[in-house]
Amino acid sequence: MKGYDHKKIEKKWQEFWERNKIYTTLDQVPDKDNFFLLVEFPYPSGNLHVGHWYAFAVPDILARTLRMQGKNVLYPIGFDAFGLPAENAAIKNKLNPREWTYGNIAYMKKQIRSMGTSFDWSRELATCDPEYYKWTQWLFLQLHKKGLVYQKDTAVNWCPSCKTVLANEQVIDGKCERCGTEVVQKMMLQWNIKITDYADRLVDDLDELDWPEQIKESQRNWIGRSEGAEIGFETTENDTITVFTTRADTLFGAMYLVLAPEHPWLELALEHTGMLKNEDEIGRYIALSQRKTELERMTDQREKTGVRLEGVEAINPASGEKMPIYVADYVLGHYGTGAIMAVPAHDERDYEFAKKFDLEIRDVIEPLIIRPSGRLDSFRLDEPAQERTATMALVRHWSEDKYMCLRWIKNDVHGFVTGGIEDGEDAIETAKREIEEETGYSSAEYVESLGGRVHVKFYAAVKNVNRFAHFTPLLFRLKDGSRSVVDERESNLHEPVWVDADKVADYLNREDFQLIWRRVRGDRAYTGGGILVNSNSFDGLDSERARAEITAKFGRPKKTYKLRDWIVSRQRYWGVPIPIVHCKKCGTVPVSDDQLPVLLPDIEDYLPSGEGRSPLAKVDSFVNVTCPKCGGEGKRETDTLDTFVDSSWYYLRYTDPKNEKEFASQEKMDAWMPIDLYSGGAEHTTMHVLYSRFWQKALFDMGLVKDAEPYTRRKNRSLILGPDGQKMSKSRGNVIDPDEVVERLGADTVRLYLAFIGPYNEVSNYPWNPDGVVGVRRFLERVTRTSEMVQEKDVQGLQSILHKTIKKVTDDIPLLKFNTAISQMMTFLNAIEKGKTIGREQWKAFVRILAPFAPHLAEELWREGGNENSVHAEAWPAFDEKYLQDETVTIAIQIDGKTRGEVAIPTNSDKDATEKAAHGAIAARLEGREVVRVVVVPKKLVNFVLKSD
């Protein structure tokens, strides 16, 4: 091929493929396995960006390869077409959202076609087509029938100035994006879907999925399952307040209860006038916290506030003690039971609150620290341990704000003075004695206890013994600097060092020292596990067992989640109308199947109506209907569905997009589901992917689909940044326009460049490098020139590298490591150019493996070579094992693990021959040295280990 006119080639073959419908996918093809490759469908914003290319054109490489390898591949595309931007355009530029959207779709289709992707356009869908949203409505009603849909008063973002509900993305820093007014929370009746019913399965089923850990972990965090207990506390009003806790083991340390301001118990109590002595104050506090906007909550100093409920107390079921009850907004109404038992000694937040309100703090857990494995002093779990009662003494300087650390001379480690307590001695005496013995300081004076004991399991490497030590931490202060002489045995071991108070933490490398040090600094809340004290019959148990036993005796096990139900109501025009009729007599009534779809009417005025209702509320002909149940007067629901509902099932519709009787036929879903690979953006990990997993499970439970999980494999895509390494944005002026690059360098170049930029199976950020694109274009130009070098007979010298290249490309594509596949093809091209010739069959193999990457150019080269059929319908070339191994191999020669030379030997050399060759190659270096060991790794290296002198 002479010259490379990408414009001509690309246009020609795109038209040819389309005319011949070569990517129209049948549901079943004899002798072919189906493969469903899904990419997230785009929002029709009106213009394609580089990210779209990265999302569609790169997975297309996999689609094309799989087809050549004999799979029947479904690679569909559509448009996620409802949503706010269309409505904003309507309001701002007086455009009809429908026309705006379909106009954008038409334009973007043209752009997408320029990529040369193998999408099956016959299955195209748009969520705003009535033929599509009819089934969105139908499926919503199925969930409704199942009891998964309900209405609830829910807080929405409300702009008091625009008098409208705002979507979360319209709230910028707590302010309305349009007018800048501070957004407040307003309660409105909203449609919700009970996704929380599925929380456990959404977590547990992740284990079975072949997904990257990062994605699974994000979903787990988002769902936020935590396992604990519910415990009931009786009150002096003869009722019960139930709390949720993950630390039932600390029950004896629960000193007060805290209710969230929204807690229903408060509402009831306030109705009983006079029951709460300070009801005015409480009422004011509740009102104040309700008025807090999201903004305030976020920027709050998080200073603890609250009000005690005067005149009522709760009873600790374990200790029987009476305890005060507070209302405080550091407890969240929607999590757990909206009430907690506060254990100030073992929870940071309760500790802070107790300090502020001067409440009693009672230790019930003594820390137990076990040195982790993999260190010299790691506790040896399966060996017996010597128990030891000891003190730990913190010594303050007599005149400066410094504390004494002991530095162990041998390993330069810092700690505090410790010592075993002898029989008949008390801890204070022991500590004073040890301070003097170990450091010479003789004026130590006891200040205070640093709280209860601390238990440590470790291995005392010096004494060679496994220890279980029980330390009593004490604080001392020196009266002056007087010192006696220290015994040499002690002074050889360690020396005292005076450390500034704010630097001490940096010196300590042991957890128990760190812990005691925090106590000196006034942080006494210990949140870890340990051994129970002050807990009656539970004393001496470890936290874990105590948790189980206390839960069994005083409460019941309970799981709770951060995940909240899915609010699907939107007070918007451009969305799927919720197919519900409100009837005075019958309540909320689903629209019957034969009345679907509830069509979205054309309207003139897209502004929301004043009370925060959807613009649809102003359309009388839409609103006023007869009740489907009783035939009486009804009013249509005017909210529309969240667009995440539309996208929760679109993949099912791709299997059967034209079906007028069902959302998809069972047969067609069977043919394609579950999805083999779903590639998309990381931003959809927690919302869209989770919602659609839920949706699939709900349909599964209703018997409408056969898989409980929609996506066998999910990969998140990386981000393409601007050339400056920043996110592309108009304001930065670093946006790369793909249309311009395609015009200049061609679609094949853009595809190949994006595939080459980095591994597609990992998430990272890749800057667009304009020189890099040119480099890839250079590669394709060299390919066209190489096509002039084709001769009839295979070139023997190329066989080995050709087959290695076929193998590497074959292996890397399914792993989505397109970058290394391409680099191997480049290496092969370098080899062709070196010999300036290539055999016809060899060339044909190369063109075929290039075809998925550069489909237009490969098709041109293929036809030019006299082939009649499309290269994309050809079979993928096979590699021959016999060419993969070279006749000679270069092995490294090492001396003491350092590479000192190399030698080429026949590949099939045995160990002796390998060693001999290596020895011969560096004989001079080995002269006069004694070789104590020779390590031979066949085909890799020989390592001579010399006797050390």
Next chain:
RNA sequence: GCCGGGGUGGCGGAAUGGUUUACGCGGAAGACUUAAAAUCUUUGACCCGAAAGGGUUUGUGGGUUCGAAUCCCACCCCCGGCACCA
């Protein structure tokens, strides 16, 4: 703070126990040209050395191993998720 992922030339990256830096970009030198572009050839981690050669190097420090980017421990930094979630 908790959880997950990661840290390799000037840059994107390759190498998952065996010669660190494949492939590409940029840089340098040269060829062709009146010249430039394009193209081609050579070069290409750092330090010492005239060279031969030696030493250092995959965030830092330690360990295991004949041999570590890769395995183990501690720490530092970057990215992502969650976060007053009891």
